[in-house]
Amino acid sequence: MESKTNFKELMKERHSARYFQSKEIPKDVLKEIISTSLLSPSWGNSQPWNIYVASGETLSEIRKIWISKSNEKVKGYPDMDPAHRTSFSERSQKHMEVITKYAQECSKDPNCKSFMGVQSEIFNAPTVVYLTLPKGYTKYSVLDLGGLEMSIMLAAKDLGVDSIPAYLAIIYPDVIRKYCKIPDNEDIIIGIALGYEDDNIINKYRAKKMTLDECCHFYD
Numbered sequence: 001m002e003s004k005t006n007f008k009e010l011m012k013e014r015h016s017a018r019y020f021q022s023k024e025i026p027k028d029v030l031k032e033i034i035s036t037s038l039l040s041p042s043w044g045n046s047q048p049w050n051i052y053v054a055s056g057e058t059l060s061e062i063r064k065i066w067i068s069k070s071n072e073k074v075k076g077y078p079d080m081d082p083a084h085r086t087s088f089s090e091r092s093q094k095h096m097e098v099i100t101k102y103a104q105e106c107s108k109d110p111n112c113k114s115f116m117g118v119q120s121e122i123f124n125a126p127t128v129v130y131l132t133l134p135k136g137y138t139k140y141s142v143l144d145l146g147g148l149e150m151s152i153m154l155a156a157k158d159l160g161v162d163s164i165p166a167y168l169a170i171i172y173p174d175v176i177r178k179y180c181k182i183p184d185n186e187d188i189i190i191g192i193a194l195g196y197e198d199d200n201i202i203n204k205y206r207a208k209k210m211t212l213d214e215c216c217h218f219y220d
Contacts, residue, residue, distance in 0.1 A: 017162035020195030037151035042144040070120030076171025079187035125193035132186040
């Protein structure tokens with residue numbers, strides 16, 4: 001069946017960019033991205049989220065502290081506990097190993113940005129979108145937030161803006177709270193770095209996605 005929109009191409013084109021140009025994203029573009037994403041569905045129309053968009057001097061201050069803490073080897077303390085890789089299924093762990101191997105190979109090229117280095121710089125992104133949920137949130141609220149997250153990235157790509165959702169963008173939540181004035185009764189769940197992809201070799205990685213036969217089951 002032929003698609004009536006360019007959605008399929010949009011899905012193909014969107015990928016995680018790991019290093020961005022310093023070029024700023026116009027405020028009206030950011031507003032359109034967020035406005036479009038707010039059309040996302042949620043359990044019982046609960047719309048449980050809040051959205052905080054950091055750019056300019058605000059993000060610059062956050063980035064300085066991020067780099068400092070990273071250099072000092074300060075362990076992250078995110079609001080939502082991350083799962084260790086061993087907590088994932090065997091199949092998922094195999095998928096994760098692919099990007100680890102790519103990072104190792106990329107590091108052998110002197111022109112390739114360090115995977116860990118760009119994370120400590122928050123990918124040199126000109127904007128980071130922080131998504132929060134009220135403390136005591138339900139599992140369905142996390143599901144809903146994932147839908148909003150994807151909507152933001154697709155809306156961004158539709159306007160020529162690249163993205164990457166990153167746990168490492170939220171590992172020091174007190175810093176984000178201070179500069180984005182996020183209240184203590186909200187948990188910071190994920191950060192989405194937005195910007196215009198740099199031409200560094202680190203951005204050439206493309207994750208191999210599963211096929212229908214690998215994960216989908218039809219019953220007639």
